[in-house]
Amino acid sequence: MRACVIGNCQADGLADWLRLLVPGLEVEAFAIAGVDPQDLAARATWRAMLDRADLVVTQIGPAHQARFGIPSPEALRVEGRQVLPAPWILFCGFHPDCVFLFDRGAIVNGAAGAHHSGIAAAACLEGLPEARALGLFNTFTYSALGYFDVFATAAEVMTDQWRAAGLDASAWLTRPLSAFMSTINHPVVEMLGDVMRQILTQAGIDWVEPDQAPPDRLTSSGVWPIYPEFAARLGLTGATAFVYPDRSVSREDLVAGTYAALADMTARGTAAEAGADHPASKPVIDRARAFIRDHVKR
């Protein structure tokens, strides 16, 4: 029997678990992260994977189905395949300050790759010196920006998204909490295992608990810190540095990276709309800019 896991950057991790939980099952994975939707070779690759699969685990929702030309679950079932939906795991509750910046549609990297601080980006765009930006990472700023309220909303959304796939997220959202996200879209490997176990159980597919978890592939992309003020409220350990397996990026370096990136964009005349290509980042940046205009004395 052969399976295909198709999804976002979490697809490889889900496939790792599927191999371990169902020994003997041949598992392939295709992640659309990093793939040009118009790349015909890529399309041929995942189409071949799907053609070989008896079982398909998919995270792909309608928007990406259309953009990448991926068949819907219904269409795959018509083709005779067993299709098991998996949730597209996202959770901003630990990292409400994380935003993405764009320059004419292209993502802008800083000291921690694509991840930037909304507070730092707003401070730069409002003309504050870096030192002043660093001084804004505190409980008052987070309160005024509504950051402390994000966890509850994110928990609601995650609960609903998991429920839509027939899964129960409550164990992750009940105290004592664990830091179950490395970034807003990178769950820890244990969460991917929970997802795959729930999917298999729901489908009536027997599975066995492996001796050990697969490696956490997504951690290599970095772990965004849970700021100490949030961690204290959540019963977790806080940090200020963005951590890669081989290095860490301090808050000072992160802010400096954002300032440098926006300085380049300013020189090109594109900084003003830095977050505009991202429907979730732009409101975070706009609110932080308004906060600075309203509260920060120049």
Place this chain on the structure above:
Amino acid sequence: MDNPYRQAPDHKFWSRAVSGRPGEAVQPVVNLGFSIGPEDRIATAGSCFAQHISRTLQNEGYDFLITEPGEAARQYGVYPARFGNIYTPRQLLQLFQRAYGLFTPREGEWMQGSAWVDPFRPQVEPGGFASLEALQTDRDFHLAAVRTMFETADVFIFTLGLTEAWISKEDGAVFPSAPGVAGAPAVADHIGPHNFTVAEVFEDLQAFAALARTLNPGLRILLTVSPVPLIATFTDQHVLTATTWSKAVLRAAAGMAAEADPLIDYFPSYEIVTGAHNGHRFWADDLRSVTPEGVAVVMAEFKRAYLGGVVAAPGPNHAAPPDRRAEHEALTEVICDEEANEA
């Protein structure tokens, strides 16, 4: 038409509430907005009269917040953090703003002889700081303690002391004392006197309350006005009329703030000491210092009114968080594409 005063309680009539009554029997606190219980964490700040409130709370066993502990000789423990006296609401507002990075005054340090002085608390360190680094390190530690105070207090008691202050013309920074009193900058031309108006004091109190409540939605604020007269005025007035002016402004603004906000109360320290019912017996020989007996009477009324009753703290005045669910849901279809661009 009925006489609108006919059914009014006794405390509204001078003849029944003041005339002919012994001073101690005049109890001017009525209609409390809140009370203070043993489990409440209480922070204090203000002019020197505020220190009496601090001591009473500590002596009575209430949970008086100390977020910056240290030896008493270096002014630790006088207030929750080592900020020294805060004479004006603008100074209080700026303490909050400095603690949270909302205001970074250009004035960072003053000198007194060879010692370094923090212009915003020039007398907390006996003899000043030995180096600029020591000053800055201590200030960082201090402002962290100030943040903890604002974030953990249930009740904040502020004693308004003065309207006259010294302000930087460059950025509006307010200093508790004039340059030259306890240290000075190399050039002090940019620092001048300012006498706050009722409107300014009221706006500063409101601004402080708004900032503090953003952080700590249920914070109860108790305002009181120090009865202690000005030691000197920089105005052209006589010190007596300057004092009356200053106290009238503070009293009016504190009353306006309390009227406007259900979580702000006014406590009449000023009236208890200066009121005719006490026959001016609470003044020391200099007619400026309040005698221990006067302080005791003020604090007795404070305890009777606020510390003795059943605690009935209002609930947090916290607005429901805005509905940002759509933003969260919007993440779903886009994040991985952007991650992709990073690769």
